[in-house]
Amino acid sequence: MLKLFLHPLSTPSLGVEFTAHAAAINFEKKVVNLQSGEQRSDEYLSINPTGKVPALRDAEFRLSESLTIMRYLAKCHESDLLPSDLKSQSRVEQWMDYVAHHVRTPMNRIQFNRLVAPMLGEPIDEKSIALGLRFLEQSLPILDLKLTETEYICGNSLSLADITLLASLDPSEALQIDLKPYPFISRWRQALRERDFYQTVHTHFGAEIGL
Numbered sequence: 001m002l003k004l005f006l007h008p009l010s011t012p013s014l015g016v017e018f019t020a021h022a023a024a025i026n027f028e029k030k031v032v033n034l035q036s037g038e039q040r041s042d043e044y045l046s047i048n049p050t051g052k053v054p055a056l057r058d059a060e061f062r063l064s065e066s067l068t069i070m071r072y073l074a075k076c077h078e079s080d081l082l083p084s085d086l087k088s089q090s091r092v093e094q095w096m097d098y099v100a101h102h103v104r105t106p107m108n109r110i111q112f113n114r115l116v117a118p119m120l121g122e123p124i125d126e127k128s129i130a131l132g133l134r135f136l137e138q139s140l141p142i143l144d145l146k147l148t149e150t151e152y153i154c155g156n157s158l159s160l161a162d163i164t165l166l167a168s169l170d171p172s173e174a175l176q177i178d179l180k181p182y183p184f185i186s187r188w189r190q191a192l193r194e195r196d197f198y199q200t201v202h203t204h205f206g207a208e209i210g211l
């Protein structure tokens with residue numbers, strides 16, 4: 001059976017897990033213990049030599065990089081999450097890339113400093129948080145405007161672009177990031193968080209560790 005290697009606080013992992021459920025894929029879930037360094041064990045490095053989660057094992061085939069795994073899952077199962085028509089597919093990929101670079105990366109800066117560093121007893125870099133917030137103030141209005149036009153990021157059906165954004169913004173409350181200035185993102189997000197593919201994973205980001 002297909003096996004996914006994940007961690008509940010990893011937003012790239014959440015993107016993969018939401019996709020697997022949204023595409024109704026049967027899989028075995030393995031939580032990689034990042035705190036103990038399991039991602040650097042020989043066994044895990046044989047799955048993903050970059051030592052990161054998420055990763056996928058499908059018989060002898062191994063794959064890493066969350067967006068690539070999401071596309072693989074959607075294509076294997078001919079899911080509508082990634083349209084087969086080249087232009088529509090490219091449009092979904094365009095927004096996946098935009099979100100990964102301009103939402104997930106700044107979110108990761110903030111997550112590291114507001115959540116991970118305190119857990120590890122490492123210093124908090126306020127400048128990095130401020131930069132992350134500034135980048136979000138540039139990208140989120142663009143996505144909010146997009147969602148005034150259509151129900152989902154790429155039209156009227158759920159796609160991998162939505163899942164990438166949903167996963168990237170999942171830690172917003174845990175990181176004290178206010179999404180109220182973005183009413184269309186907030187409404188879109190609330191609706192998606194009620195869907196089965198989200199609720200099967202968790203009720204909210206960090207529920208797994210009691211946040």
Ligand SMILES: N[C@@H](CCC(=O)N[C@@H](CS)C(=O)NCC(=O)O)C(=O)O
Binds near residue numbers: 067
């Ligand atoms: N570009 C990668 C990022 C993966 C990544 O950075 N994973 C982090 C968790 S979010 C990780 O495994 N960190 C553990 C480590 O670096 O030791 C993807 O999209 O899959």
